[in-house]
Amino acid sequence: MPPADYAILQEAAEWFAVLRGDDAGPADQQAWERWHASSPAHRAAWRRVEAVSAEFRQVPAEPARQALDAAGPRQSDAARRSLVKGLLALCLTAGTGGAALLRRDTRSWVASLHAGERTPVGTIRQLALADGSQLWLNTATALDIDYSDTLRRIALHGGEIYLASARDSRQPARPLVVDTVHGRLRALGTRFSVQPQGDATLLAVYEGSVEVAPRDGGVQRIVPAGQQVRFGDGFIGEPYAADPNGAAWIEYRLQPEQMRLDDFLAQLSRYRRGHLGCAPEVAHLRLVGSYPLADTDRILAALEATLPVRIHRLHDWWVTVEAQLPQSK
Template identity: 50%
Template sequence: MSSILAENGKPLDEALRSKPDFKVLQQAAEWFAVLRSASVSASDVQQWRDWCDADSMHRIAWARVEEISGRFEQLPAVDKPHTRATLDIAAQRQRSRRRAVKMLTLLCTAGSASWLASQVMPWQAWSASYRTATGERRQVQLADGSNIWINTASAMDAEYGESLRRIRLYAGEILIQTAHDSNTPARPFVVDTLQGRMRALGTRFSVRQLDGASHLAVYEGAVEVSPADGGETKVVRANQQVRFTAQGIDEVSPAQFAQQAWSGGMLVADNMRLEDLLAELSRYRRGHLGCDPAVADLRVVGAYSLNDPERILTALEATLPIRIRRTMSWWVVAEAR
């Protein structure tokens, strides 16, 4: 299997992390549409096989399209060696996940002091007390009167003890307006992610869990950030934002107040790149939403309701020199008109 997918001597896992470009991904989606057609022929299947065999990146792109398609529909039953290869990929990924969970379990059993071992496991997000589905947003008020807005596809727990008010964010994004604690002495209010801890200093702020990092934006007050693996802490003040990992904190930059508009059900674009806007919009709808590099740098200004993502796409198509191409209902891209 490694000899099929590896390219230029790259290990299998590294090859799978490679990102096919827009053109190759779109070709894979178009082949999927052909193979799901009732009129698919033996010649079509052979041409698809030839396309897969032409480049390992084609096979990786096909695997990604199949992965997304599995949430929506099944491919017609045809003899597909590369589909079997995709299943082999999924099996290897599953084995890797099992090894990771086993290692973390061993660390915990051995009494390791590692901060990582005490943090989020995949099932914690699935069983979190507060969760939202794709496209869903909700507001909750906690026992102390603090308000939290939970964004799309997010999961968190609230743990209030005698000495600490603690939020654990497992996935997605939250916006927090802290309230004064009536306990004496007042309990600190903290938010924990896999990358570290944020301690609120009387404030309104948002936290987003990224892939391998956390993003903090402070709109009122201040928040102290402490990376998980130690190192220097940093106080992020009102009108500032920062990205941090378990190892350290990036440079502080000005906060973008439009980023919190989602709590009111809006997506605000202030001279935003089209590719960036579509990436943000993709968080609120199921399926693939891509952008042709030829139109990626078009600038967008406007305020759009997140209650109807498809209407946003229609508005963009009407005001920009683009067309919204729907290869399938769950595979949509913006390309030059």
């Protein structure tokens, strides 16, 4: 995040704390209004802070799905779209939660509400599939599993999966595919991870190979082990080396190897509710180690103990990693 954007976002969070403090008065309200009106960037930052705060008042997934079902096919499309927009506003979460959902189209978001398999923020699950394949769901993941007589299909609506494919016992063997909003992946005896990321999907192959077929055309490509690639509507990027520790999350840990602090915190933020930011002046610091995901607060404490940083908690749901304050002489 550019330093200017980070500073404005922090200002917005500080204003949020001031206005909700017990001693907030008319002068504070007027000062905030001047700040808010002075720049579109201020207003955008304020909306972001309000969205993160709304996480703690969010509608649980089951009532949200029931409300969506209540709209029913007999209601007008306009009414259904209105309900979806309302649910989006109520279900905002941080990181790969609500922000990622808002970046996806409404159809994908609705599909995730109805998904047969889901994980909440901070939860990792392992599933044994009917054909012997093993499937891991990372934090905040939603998908459907559809095995038919001719196809083994996983529809990934959001989040991230790791799939260790098994040979199909049926003859002829049914293809094993993973569909995302950006295209289809066909497993060719393999272990791989898939993560939709805004306007593209990231594929990392750890064993075997995977065939990539982008949605809306584009040349298909087979990605071998040790490579990863981003693909989207009609395109496939150039493959590059996959991080060998990129799938450490299936063992409930993050394992950075000379990873920048801001990149590490972006990964860690996926396992927490609320905002987890990184001050620009410490973003370049490098990490090596293994960090169990069972307690993200302990990870932050470990960073504070081993790096020249401090953990600044403006709210329970707004945490930033900043440079240590200079020690007084």
